[in-house]
Amino acid sequence: MSSDLVPLIPKVSIARRAGAFCIDGIAVWIPSLILATNPIAQTILFILLWMILRVPAVRKNQGQSLGRWALDMKIADTRFQRIPGVQELCKREALLGFCAALAFAGVGGLTSSNAGVLLLMLPLAIDCSVAFTDTARFPQAFHDRLGETIVIGARRGYSLDIKVRRLLDQVQTNVRR
Numbered sequence: 001m002s003s004d005l006v007p008l009i010p011k012v013s014i015a016r017r018a019g020a021f022c023i024d025g026i027a028v029w030i031p032s033l034i035l036a037t038n039p040i041a042q043t044i045l046f047i048l049l050w051m052i053l054r055v056p057a058v059r060k061n062q063g064q065s066l067g068r069w070a071l072d073m074k075i076a077d078t079r080f081q082r083i084p085g086v087q088e089l090c091k092r093e094a095l096l097g098f099c100a101a102l103a104f105a106g107v108g109g110l111t112s113s114n115a116g117v118l119l120l121m122l123p124l125a126i127d128c129s130v131a132f133t134d135t136a137r138f139p140q141a142f143h144d145r146l147g148e149t150i151v152i153g154a155r156r157g158y159s160l161d162i163k164v165r166r167l168l169d170q171v172q173t174n175v176r177r
Contacts, residue, residue, distance in 0.1 A: 014131055047098065076149065103124040106118060
């Protein structure tokens with residue numbers, strides 16, 4: 001009987017999580033490209049801005065970063081379904097920020113003739129591949145397991161994915177006419 005009283009927590013697809021990650025990554029990557037000149041300074045600035053966007057901003061914004069707000073999701077503690085503490089967020093985002101910095105450095109280096117920059121995306125791929133193989137109700141990537149967090153749907157946000165889908169449907173309808 002008590003299980004009937006437990007509220008249903010909305011599940012978030014991995015595609016939406018990837019979209020929120022890309023929004024956050026681009027929001028951090030562009031300023032780091034503009035403000036720093038060499039790749040090492042860009043990586044350090046990227047990680048610093050990433051930690052600012054994803055730790056204190058998330059704590060202040062009810063578990064939502066810019067990307068998660070745009071796509072109606074938030075981060076929660078696995079045990080209590082509340083906003084995680086600073087320590088959990090720091091563990092989670094330090095790993096994810098380092099992997100993201102390497103991946104964006106690889107994307108930035110694609111213009112060079114060295115194809116080895118694609119190897120910089122490997123740590124992020126390994127980290128996130130854990131979520132693809134997870135069969136739980138809320139798939140957790142390695143950084144989620146490290147920080148003991150889950151990503152859940154939220155009522156608060158911009159609903160960017162829904163607005164883009166409606167716009168594309170409208171364009172498709174207009175093209176058919």
